[in-house]
Amino acid sequence: MKKHFLLIFLLFIALSAGAQQIYNVLDFGAKGDGTSDDAAALQQAIDRCTADGGGRVLLPRMHTFLCGPVELKSNVELHIESTATLLCNPDESIYTLSAFGENRGEGMMWLWAKGARNLSITGRGTIHGNGIKFMGMELSDSYELKPLKDPTFDPRPHVLTLIGCDNLLVRDVTICEGAYWTLHLVGCNVALIDGINLLNNLKIRNGDGIDLDHSKNVRISNCHITSGDDCICLKNRREYQEYGACHDIVVTNCTLSSRSCAIKLGSENMDNIYNVLIDNCIITGSNRGLGIQNRDEGTITDITFSNIMMDLQQWSDVWWGKAEPIYVTSYPRADGNHKDANWRFPKGETQGRSGAVSRISFNNIQATSENGCFIGGDAPDKVTDISLNNVTLNLRRLTTYANGIYDKRPCKGENFTTDRVYGVYIEQSTSVTTDNLVVNNYLSNYEGKVKYPAKTLNPIHRLKNFVNKTAGDLSQ
Numbered sequence: 001m002k003k004h005f006l007l008i009f010l011l012f013i014a015l016s017a018g019a020q021q022i023y024n025v026l027d028f029g030a031k032g033d034g035t036s037d038d039a040a041a042l043q044q045a046i047d048r049c050t051a052d053g054g055g056r057v058l059l060p061r062m063h064t065f066l067c068g069p070v071e072l073k074s075n076v077e078l079h080i081e082s083t084a085t086l087l088c089n090p091d092e093s094i095y096t097l098s099a100f101g102e103n104r105g106e107g108m109m110w111l112w113a114k115g116a117r118n119l120s121i122t123g124r125g126t127i128h129g130n131g132i133k134f135m136g137m138e139l140s141d142s143y144e145l146k147p148l149k150d151p152t153f154d155p156r157p158h159v160l161t162l163i164g165c166d167n168l169l170v171r172d173v174t175i176c177e178g179a180y181w182t183l184h185l186v187g188c189n190v191a192l193i194d195g196i197n198l199l200n201n202l203k204i205r206n207g208d209g210i211d212l213d214h215s216k217n218v219r220i221s222n223c224h225i226t227s228g229d230d231c232i233c234l235k236n237r238r239e240y241q242e243y244g245a246c247h248d249i250v251v252t253n254c255t256l257s258s259r260s261c262a263i264k265l266g267s268e269n270m271d272n273i274y275n276v277l278i279d280n281c282i283i284t285g286s287n288r289g290l291g292i293q294n295r296d297e298g299t300i301t302d303i304t305f306s307n308i309m310m311d312l313q314q315w316s317d318v319w320w321g322k323a324e325p326i327y328v329t330s331y332p333r334a335d336g337n338h339k340d341a342n343w344r345f346p347k348g349e350t351q352g353r354s355g356a357v358s359r360i361s362f363n364n365i366q367a368t369s370e371n372g373c374f375i376g377g378d379a380p381d382k383v384t385d386i387s388l389n390n391v392t393l394n395l396r397r398l399t400t401y402a403n404g405i406y407d408k409r410p411c412k413g414e415n416f417t418t419d420r421v422y423g424v425y426i427e428q429s430t431s432v433t434t435d436n437l438v439v440n441n442y443l444s445n446y447e448g449k450v451k452y453p454a455k456t457l458n459p460i461h462r463l464k465n466f467v468n469k470t471a472g473d474l475s476q
Contacts, residue, residue, distance in 0.1 A: 021055030023048060025065065032063030037089055039067035049076050054118065059084045059125060068094040072113040072121075072162075080125030080173055086111075088179070090133035092155040099158045099184065100239040103343045107180040107206075110157035113165055120169040121160070129159045129178035131204050141259075141316045142203045142228070152342075156180045156206075162188055164243065170196060177201050181208040182227070187243025188215040198225040202259050205318065208233055209258075214243035214271065220251045228319075230264045231256040231286075236271035236298055238343055245272040252279045258286040259319045262310070265300050266293035267333065267410060268344070269355070276303045283310035288321030288407075289367060292357055295333040295410060296344075299355040305362045312369040314401040322407045322416075325367035325393060328386055328429075330354040330377040331411035351412075354378065361387045368394040370443070374406040376417075376427030383429040388437055393423055396442040404445050420447030 023045040026032060030041035042065065045057045054075025059065055061081040068089040072078060080086060088110050095108035111127070113119055121127075134156045136144030148154060156179040162168060168191035175182055176199040183198065185191055193210060200207040209227040212218055212234045225231040232254075234246050256262040262283040265273050283289050289310045294300050305326075312323040321327070336342075336350035345352045357377070365388075372393065377383035397403070406417040406425055417427065423439040426432055439449060 021049070021052060022058055023055055024058045024060060026060060026063075030065055032060075032065050034064035034066055034087065037067055038065045039070050039089070042067055042070050046070070046073055046076055046078075050074055059086060059123075061125075069097060069109060069157075070111050072111060072116060072119055074117045074119065077120040077122055080123035080127065082124035084123070084125035085128050086126070087128045088130040088157060088159070090130050092134065095155050095157045099161050099181070100237065100343070103239050105152045105154055105343075107154050107156045107158050109161045110159055112161040112163070114163040116162070116165045118167050119162070119165055120171070121173060122169065122171050123173055126174045126176060127159060128176055129157070129182065131177040131179040131201055131207065134179035135204060138203065142205055142318045145205060158182070158184055160184065162186065163240070164188070166190055168192070170194070172196065174199065177204070178207055179204065180206050181211050183209065184211045184213060185215045185218065186213045186240050189217055191215065191218045193218070193220045193223065195222045198223065198227065200227040202226060202228050202257070204228045211235065212246055212249060213237050214240050214246055216246065217248050218250075221253050223254045225254065226257045229258065229260045231258045231262045233264045234273050234276065235266060235268045236273065237268050238270045238346075241270060245274065247273065247275045249276045250279075251277070251281065254281045255284070256281060256286070257284045259315050260286075261288040261291040261293070261321055261327070262286045263289075264291040264293055265303065266291075267295040269294055269298035269300065270296045271298045273298065273300045274302045278305045278308070280307045283308065283312070286310065286312050287315045287319045287323060288312065288327055289325040289369075290362065291321070291324075291327040292329065292360060293327070294330040294354050294357050295352070297353050297355045300357045301359050303360045305365065307364045308366075310367045310369075312367065312371075313398040314370060314403070320407055320409050322405045323369045323371040323403070324374045324406065325369050326362055326365070326373035326375075326388065326391070328357060328360055328375045328383055329408060330357045330382045331408055332378060333410050334412050354382065356382055356384070358384045360385070361389065362391055363389045365391045367392070368396065370396060370398050370403045371406075372422045373424045374417075374427075375424065375429045375432055376406075376408070377429055380428050380430055385431045386429065386433070388424070388434045390436045391434070392438040392440070394440045394442075395421060395423075395446060403443065419451070421445050422447055422449065422451040424450045426450065
């Protein structure tokens with residue numbers, strides 16, 4: 001009987017081992033010493049793994065694997081053990097594959113895949129983008145961008161670029177210090193990003209956390225993200241227009257901090273963004289909280305933000321935003337320049353238009369900030385059906401920057417609207433409703449609950465259960 005059970009146990013172990021073949025990069029010649037470039041060894045392990053039908057490519061503990069560009073492939077689990085690091089090679093000359101196809105002006109690819117299926121990135125180890133090595137001089141609020149010899153070619157590498165991939169998993173890893181965008185999903189279908197720490201340097205410009213670009217059926221959960229630029233951003237870039245709309249997205253149980261906007265939809269949106277739920281998140285120290293920033297002809301509809309707590313503060317004009325807790329806008333972007341004329345606008349055009357934003361709801365939101373909410377468009381019917389339900393705003397001074405300024409960048413015409421601070425400032429929008437909007441004010445520059453210019457048509461359908469508390473100026 002004991003022999004019988006032993007045979008069954010050994011058979012189980014054998015079957016388990018066969019189900020998850022291990023490809024240790026050290027067996028393929030990787031050094032893991034942090035100075036030798038291990039890209040060739042890692043690529044060989046990935047190629048062998050996918051050719052054999054799949055398995056786990058292992059980066060073992062207590063090693064630092066410096067490497068240049070690597071292509072990830074189908075049925076591969078890239079597993080980075082605790083205390084192992086995959087480190088981006090700082091040699092700018094080796095990054096030649098553009099992250100945006102023919103547009104080579106906005107960064108290159110480091111770790112990438114195209115058309116892969118069943119791709120996973122897991123483990124308690126670290127993917128390190130070596131971002132500071134690609135930046136210029138450190139300033140008080142940011143790093144300078146290095147001058148480019150050719151303004152249409154930027155060698156800064158994005159950390160992970162996954163294009164046209166299906167059934168993706170990114171779980172548990174720490175990803176840090178990207179030099180440009182960090183985790184970029186383009187035209188991907190069915191993806192889970194769960195339990196990761198994405199810790200970008202807060203001074204690195206263009207350092208987006210997670211960008212969902214023309215992607216669908218994506219879940220982001222249980223993540224901690226700090227990022228100089230947007231922490232989580234949904235968009236539809238023109239370079240990848242063949243992949244269609246961005247839709248059916250859930251973000252939940254995340255903690256976020258950004259020098260720009262913690263959660264943003266737009267600004268690049270040449271298609272449609274719809275069916276999005278953002279729930280149960282905490283935002284700290286950000287320049288803007290929840291943002292819809294439509295600047296192209298695509299539409300943004302059927303979006304729900306719920307159960308979110310945030311504290312916001314202003315940062316310098318290097319970063320978009322003026323500490324608006326809720327920001328819903330549609331304005332045509334500024335006329336094209338050397339990059340924008342080629343890629344931001346429809347082919348052959350240097351002027352654009354912005355699409356409609358509608359059916360957006362904010363439920364159970366608590367925010368502490370030195371500015372109010374901003375809702376606006378370039379025409380009365382551009383931004384419609386916006387609801388704020390059970391929203392509490394605590395307005396107080398946190399910095400010495402001027403408040404009462406609403407940031408509309410990037411847009412054609414004036415970049416800023418300047419006024420007193422209002423709980424909600426509405427510019428040319430219709431069917432905006434509030435139910436149980438509470439404003440606790442501690443600002444000397446505070447004017448009142450809601451403002452909308454006379455040119456706004458049919459601005460407020462319902463202003464219900466409003467509470468406006470003025471406690472005097474406690475800004476000092």
